[in-house]
Amino acid sequence: MKRALILMLSLIASAAFAADPDVTSLYEVRTDGTSTALKAGEKGKVVILIKAKNGAHVSDEAPLRIELSSKEAKLDKEKITLADSLVKKAEGSTEFPDPKFEVGFTPAGAGKTAVEAKMTFFICTEKVCARQTKNLSFPVTVN
Numbered sequence: 001m002k003r004a005l006i007l008m009l010s011l012i013a014s015a016a017f018a019a020d021p022d023v024t025s026l027y028e029v030r031t032d033g034t035s036t037a038l039k040a041g042e043k044g045k046v047v048i049l050i051k052a053k054n055g056a057h058v059s060d061e062a063p064l065r066i067e068l069s070s071k072e073a074k075l076d077k078e079k080i081t082l083a084d085s086l087v088k089k090a091e092g093s094t095e096f097p098d099p100k101f102e103v104g105f106t107p108a109g110a111g112k113t114a115v116e117a118k119m120t121f122f123i124c125t126e127k128v129c130a131r132q133t134k135n136l137s138f139p140v141t142v143n
Helices: 002-019
Strands: 027-030 044-052 065-069 073-075 079-081 100-107 111-124 129-142
Touching: 027 129, 044 111, 044 129, 073 111
Parallel strands: none
Antiparallel strands: 027 044, 044 100, 065 079, 065 111, 073 100, 111 129
8 A cells, every 4th residue: 555655656746747848948048249269458258148938037036146257367247146137127017038147357368268157047937937057168268
């Protein structure tokens, strides 16, 4: 009897998880416009866009954090939140805009450098709201 109950609960749990969409298919992180090559002394920028798809959206109620770091470049900002998005939700709107961020950086000198990003945000639909984490690296060549 105990085995049958455990088996039945396992099957119900499996069916519930199978019904949930693969949340990673509900968004993409785009970095179009990020600097990849600079001249010495030139300032670059990191661009991050979280593009929601298929009726999903990035939660404006759950925390969104992006932590930037670089060993060889000075960043204009190291911690980013949803408030830093260039695209804002219109007051009273029920639409969720895709958050977009731009942060400037200045490489220390010629050679190869990189900016690292650790992202945490929540992607949501009417049925699910799931925490997402992503690590990005933006290599830059400085001549």
